[in-house]
Amino acid sequence: MESERGKLLPFYLVVDVSYSMQGKKLDAVGRIIPTIVDALAKAPILSDKVRFAMIDFADDAQVRLPLCDLLDEHIVLPSLATRGGTAFGAPLRLLRTEIESNIKQLKADGFAVHRPAVFFLSDGEPTDPGAWESAFTDLTYYDKEKRQGFPMYPNVIPFGVEGAVPTTLQRMIHPATGSKPMRMYLADHNQDPAAAITTMAEILISSILKSGQSMAMGNSGILLPPDEDLPGGVKSFGADDDFV
Amino acid sequence: MSAEDMTQQCVPRYVIGEPGRAAALVVPRPSADLWGRKDTVLDGFQVDSPNGAALAYVRAASVRGLSHRAYAKVRQDAYGVRVTGDGRYLVVAVADGLSAGALSHVAADTAVNRGIRRLNALLTGADQAAVEWAPFFRDLAADVERDCRDDLFDRGVADANSRTLPEIAATMATTVSFAVLDLIPFDSGHRVVMGTVGDTSVWVLGDGGWQPTQPVKNDGADLHSSATHALPLPAEPVRAAGWVRPGEALVVMTDGVGDPLGHGTGEVGARLAQLWRTPPHELEFTAQVGFARKTYDDDRTVVAVWPARG
Numbered sequence: 001m002e003s004e005r006g007k008l009l010p011f012y013l014v015v016d017v018s019y020s021m022q023g024k025k026l027d028a029v030g031r032i033i034p035t036i037v038d039a040l041a042k043a044p045i046l047s048d049k050v051r052f053a054m055i056d057f058a059d060d061a062q063v064r065l066p067l068c069d070l071l072d073e074h075i076v077l078p079s080l081a082t083r084g085g086t087a088f089g090a091p092l093r094l095l096r097t098e099i100e101s102n103i104k105q106l107k108a109d110g111f112a113v114h115r116p117a118v119f120f121l122s123d124g125e126p127t128d129p130g131a132w133e134s135a136f137t138d139l140t141y142y143d144k145e146k147r148q149g150f151p152m153y154p155n156v157i158p159f160g161v162e163g164a165v166p167t168t169l170q171r172m173i174h175p176a177t178g179s180k181p182m183r184m185y186l187a188d189h190n191q192d193p194a195a196a197i198t199t200m201a202e203i204l205i206s207s208i209l210k211s212g213q214s215m216a217m218g219n220s221g222i223l224l225p226p227d228e229d230l231p232g233g234v235k236s237f238g239a240d241d242d243f244v
Numbered sequence: 245m246s247a248e249d250m251t252q253q254c255v256p257r258y259v260i261g262e263p264g265r266a267a268a269l270v271v272p273r274p275s276a277d278l279w280g281r282k283d284t285v286l287d288g289f290q291v292d293s294p295n296g297a298a299l300a301y302v303r304a305a306s307v308r309g310l311s312h313r314a315y316a317k318v319r320q321d322a323y324g325v326r327v328t329g330d331g332r333y334l335v336v337a338v339a340d341g342l343s344a345g346a347l348s349h350v351a352a353d354t355a356v357n358r359g360i361r362r363l364n365a366l367l368t369g370a371d372q373a374a375v376e377w378a379p380f381f382r383d384l385a386a387d388v389e390r391d392c393r394d395d396l397f398d399r400g401v402a403d404a405n406s407r408t409l410p411e412i413a414a415t416m417a418t419t420v421s422f423a424v425l426d427l428i429p430f431d432s433g434h435r436v437v438m439g440t441v442g443d444t445s446v447w448v449l450g451d452g453g454w455q456p457t458q459p460v461k462n463d464g465a466d467l468h469s470s471a472t473h474a475l476p477l478p479a480e481p482v483r484a485a486g487w488v489r490p491g492e493a494l495v496v497m498t499d500g501v502g503d504p505l506g507h508g509t510g511e512v513g514a515r516l517a518q519l520w521r522t523p524p525h526e527l528e529f530t531a532q533v534g535f536a537r538k539t540y541d542d543d544r545t546v547v548a549v550w551p552a553r554g
Contacts, residue, residue, distance in 0.1 A: 004506050005261065006539035007468055044269035045314045048539045071265070103467075110510070112468035112503075151466040213315055 005110040009117075009211060009222075010051045010067055010102065012095060012154065013204075016122040017056040018086040020163060024194035025123060030080050032201040037070050037077075039205045046212035047071050051106075053098065058084035059127075061091035067102045086124040088132035088172075096139045096150065103152050116154040117211075117222040119204050120172060123162045123193060133171075140174045155222050157207070158184040159200045162193040166243050176239030183224055183236045191233040199231045257531050260504070260515050264538030272313035281318035281349060283308045284534075288526025290552075291327055291334060291427065298552040299427045300334060301523040305530035309500055310541035317343075321498050321545035322352035322418075324360045327427070329368040334427055335360050336547045338444050339420040340498040342474050347395070351418035354391040355475055359384050359422055373426045377439035377481045384420075389476035392416045409476065417474035419444045423496050425488065425549060433487035434551050436494055441479045443472040443499045447508065449517055449548075450492035454508025457484035472499075490553040493520060500542035501533065512537065523550050 015021075015029050033054060040047040047069075054065035056078075064078035095118060103113050126132045140156065142149035158169040166186055173182050185203055187196030206225040214223040227236055237243075259267070275281065286305040293299050308319035320341030327334055337356040341348025362384060366375060392412050396404035404412075419442020426435040438446045438457055448455045459482075473479040488494045497505070504512045512535075519532050533546045 004504055004510075006264075006537075007503070008539065044265040045311050045541055048264040048266050048541075115467050215311070 004112050007049060007112045007114065008051050008106060009049050009114045009215070010053070010099075010106075011208065012067075012099070012116060012118045013052065013054045014061075014091045014095065014118060014120045015054065015056050015080070016058070016086060016124065017080055017082050018058045018084060018124060019082050020086075020124055022082045025161070025197060026080055026082060028194040028197035028201075029121065031198070032204070033065070033070070033077055035201050036205055036208065039209065040070055043209060043212060046209065049212065049215070050208060053102070054078060055091050055094055055098070056080060057087065057091040057094075058082065059087050059090065060084075061087075061094040063094065063098060067098070085127040086122065087128040088122070088126035089128045089135040091120075092132060092135035092139050095154070096135070099139075099152055099154060100150075114215075115222075116152070117207075118154045118156045119159060120156060120169075121159040121161075121197070121200065122164050122169070123160070125163065125165045125168060136172060155180075155182050157182050157222075157224065159186075159204075160184065161187040161191075161196045161200075166237070170237065170239060170241075173239045181238060182222075183238050185230075185234050185236050188233050188235065196233055199234045202231055203234065258519075258535040260512050260535050260537045262538040263536035264540075266310045266314070266538075266541055267536035270310045270314045270541075272308075273316040275316055275318045278318045278349075283313070283319060284530060285323075286526050286530045287325065288523070288529065293427075294331060300425070300552055301550045302334075302547070303523050303526055303529040304547040305526070305533040306545040307530060307534040307543065309543040312543060314541075318349055319543050320349040320352055320418075321500065321543040322349065322356045323496075323545050323547050324356040325547060326360050326364060328364050332370075332427055333367045333373060334425040334549060335363045335367070336423045336425070336494070336496050336549065337420060338496040338498060338545055338547055339418045340442065340444050340500070340543070340545070342417040342419070342472070345414060345416045347392075347399075347416040348418055350395045351388055351392055351416040351475065352420070354388050354395075355384065355418045355420040358387040358391065359420060362387075363422060363424060367424060373424045373435050373437050375422075375424060375437055375439060377483045380439065381441055381475070381479065381481045385476045385478055388418070392476060413474065413477045417477065418442070419472055419474050419498075421446050421496050423494055425494055425551070427551075429490075429551070429554060432554075433489045436486055436488050438484045438486075439481045440484075441473050441475055441481050443502065445497055445499070445502045446484065447495045447497070448486060448488055448492055449495050449520060450489070453517060454495075454505065454513050455486075456508065457486055458482045460507055488549070488551055490551050492551070494549045495520070496547045498543060498545040500540070500544035501546055503542070504537050504540045520548060523548070
């Protein structure tokens, strides 16, 4: 290693574009990245460090925005269209290969990289039961002592609206336990799903901003906003919370 | 002054690689409750022998990082320098208060000041630069713990003395490096001994470039971690000994400089080596320590010592 070229914090936004997302929900999803761009433009400490990628999925998954500096003037933001079912396994498998190759490339380019964070937004139940679970394990399992699994495993923060099944999304919180457990965010039952997505974008930005501030305070990686700061219409849950 | 005016004035004189947006756009803000803490401190002086001949040149600077400036936090780095009472040894201390603790600058200050006081007592009259670092750091950890408890109590924390040590360390903790330089040359070199807890680091800078005296942080790691050892928690020090010759410099630094320096073999190492071949003016030195480089926004502290040519 020569001089480091920088310390980066990668975020991956994974969005459901199955047919059920058609309409206002998809429009709201399309506004997430422009809103993040606006927030980063006002936060130079953070914008130097944050790298962002977007993956969409239905029956398959596609990298719609490869990991990049969102304030880079050459970036073209993707437009989204719905297509097909809700196979959770597809984006999880894609994340595994993307994260691994992105981090290897960044390290080869001389950057130090903090643990990535994945925001996973869906409005439905997975259409690939049995398959997505093993893809999730491949993405997140790591045994530090035995050095088995995926050492670059991300922190995963699920976001659910409308038809999303809480107990399914809850299984995707990672890490679920330990010193820095993640949480998931669910829209209230009667909440307009498009409005809920916009609210979740706020939570996501607040988390990115908080993570930057927490890096300034010596932590490495993502920090979620405290529950009392959450906007209305969305609630947060831990991995062992019950649903009433 | 408007933000626009401020930006005009903040453009750094020293940039290594890409400066990043923060170097130009961050507007420094004061900490709302720690007004006494200086943003930047510096020193530059010559150490003389009893007959007035120059023995060494010292430059030191501790600069608040862009990140602490942006988020209205104080500088948590600290440094200290002194010559022992017998005039024989130069003692350097550099500490990096852990950002996770809101009052870590207190731990950094006390580690520097108490450590230098202890080393002065240990070394004054000693016939060679030798320190038993393990007991030294044990005693120092106790000093730091006591001072931190006293400081908390003074701030109105009534249960400061019944809190556990990990609780204290969560509020105030620090890394620290000490280097002791024998001002009397032997065989044209100056003996130096070093002891470190945490990720502050000691280097010898010479014609061969940057030579680390301890393993480089995060070497071979998959992902970056800022985890480190810190006082007042008990920690086994990393010890080292070596030589510094006239024409070389002994350089002690916090990871604010150490991280971008890496192994010293890249562009940061090359540029700083070129700038620090000889002692710069202390204000230049401070500006150099505060060089702009994208994403490197931590507090920066460097103490550099150039032995004089005899």
